[in-house]
Amino acid sequence: MKVFHVICEKCGASMVRSGSADSRVFVCPYCGNIAFTEESDRVKAARLKSDAMIAPYAFEYRKHCDFLESEKRMFPIRVGLIIGLALLLCVLLFFFLK
Numbered sequence: 001m002k003v004f005h006v007i008c009e010k011c012g013a014s015m016v017r018s019g020s021a022d023s024r025v026f027v028c029p030y031c032g033n034i035a036f037t038e039e040s041d042r043v044k045a046a047r048l049k050s051d052a053m054i055a056p057y058a059f060e061y062r063k064h065c066d067f068l069e070s071e072k073r074m075f076p077i078r079v080g081l082i083i084g085l086a087l088l089l090c091v092l093l094f095f096f097l098k
């Protein structure tokens with residue numbers, strides 16, 4: 001892996017990468033200066049590839065979340081319907097078995 005060496009423009013110290021190994025953000029540990037580096041072609045290609053690999057799953061996940069959300073909305077309606085039908089059945093039985 002290519003090691004980036006970024007020099008702080010303010011104090012000349014070596015800056016350290018912030019966050020993950022392919023992060024483009026570098027922070028100076030001495031003065032707190034922040035710098036952004038260009039994304040290399042290899043990193044860009046890997047990022048695009050991983051985005052493309054994730055995309056179908058992200059779509060499935062969103063669909064699943066929508067399904068769960070609609071189920072959550074429908075639950076009180078279903079319970080109300082079942083209770084209503086049970087009450088109706090009780091009333092009908094009460095009048096027919098009298």
Ligand SMILES: [Zn+2]
Binds near residue numbers: 010011
């Ligand atoms: Zn610095």
